[in-house]
Amino acid sequence: VTVDIVIFTIVDAELRVLLVRRGEHPDKGKWALPGGFVRVGTSRKAQGEGLDEAAERELIEETGLHSKIYLEQLHAFGKPGRDPRMRVISVAYYALVRPMLVPLVRAGGDVDRVRWFSVADAGRLDLAFDHADILAVALSRARDRIDTSTIAFELVADTFTIPELRAAHEAVKGHPLDPGNFRKRFFRMVEDGLLEPAPGKRITASKPARVYRFIRRQP
């Protein structure tokens, strides 16, 4: 059993995904999702790590990031033959990394081995194993969730302006949104107690914008 992680972020107003180049057969040289085996104990007492734990460990190993990163299970992929060496069942996760953390991603310099691809480019690549399927599921899941959950706040800084949050929505959805209409939705969230104004303003290329803060609920 392995975990594979679709790690999303936003760079240059584009949704991107972290891929690693495989250094070993099979599919040597192809780009693949980061992932690895779940540690399972053999004894009754020590049964190893949980799935979520394994995903978090892999995420840290591949990115070097120690901040809290949003992580959610996607789907289990278990078609026989998906790995030619042996039977592998992969539990896929997706993660959302705040853009400001991207420069801290350790292997960023080693562009030959690890790279952020725009989802459009990644979709055109011939990915290893069935990772193209996993990416497609991750993308449609993220697009579903962006309107019905609070995942958009995982893609912006702690404080943000209305246009910044809109940009996150646009990157995930893949098309522009009407600023006026988004504004109304935004204020509904404020009225619902999901957001609150934060001190300070954001100096932008044009008119300065007010900043807000997401009110995190206790889980």
Added chain:
Amino acid sequence: VTVDIVIFTIVDAELRVLLVRRGEHPDKGKWALPGGFVRVGTSRKAQGEGLDEAAERELIEETGLHSKIYLEQLHAFGKPGRDPRMRVISVAYYALVRPMLVPLVRAGGDVDRVRWFSVADAGRLDLAFDHADILAVALSRARDRIDTSTIAFELVADTFTIPELRAAHEAVKGHPLDPGNFRKRFFRMVEDGLLEPAPGKRITASKPARVYRFIRRQP
């Protein structure tokens, strides 16, 4: 790796779930979800069955039903210690069985071993392993999907009346719906080409009702 299946149906206008009584330790005597190990081949060539396949096989084994039954993957559960004997990762599925097929469920007579519980009753039972969690996830998933997908048609006969479909929605949601409002939603589905009138009428306890048919799209 195992698959566990939350098999839903509707009996007496109530959403029910099929549980089996465990005959072996651990948790001997407790009620559990039907399920079993995924067959994995050891050789490179024969890698065994896929996850969906395994779920379908278990479903047939436990119910004896050979009709096409709706089956969808829910979530992978892999907390260490969830099975005290060894490390087990379970991929959970949920299935929707048409009420008319319920009498055909093989083990129906053996009420001591296999039984349809109303979801309310099942929620109060002390289920084996972490099956209470799985059931809770299944229930919330079904409630989400009933409004946004076509799963409701998996819980009625091939042809059905408006009130019959409404009853399916009510059973899943767990509360009554306004007949007039449901009617409007229903006719929107007809206009959208999702449903069509079918010949014949249904003789009921009162005024006879028109019957409709779901137009199944090619998957």
Added chain:
DNA sequence: CCAAAAGTGTTAACAGTACACCCATGG
């Protein structure tokens, strides 16, 4: 001044909710 982007308001269409009411049938 002008372009750009923040911020504001208006409108129409539509879906959801509550609720009043008519009508055909079996008992």
Added chain:
DNA sequence: CCATGGGTGTACTGTTAACACTTTTGG
């Protein structure tokens, strides 16, 4: 003839989408 439940209409509400408009800034 009446209770039941299928079938019908209406009024109100909130959400969405399209779009026109004003304001404040940097260059």
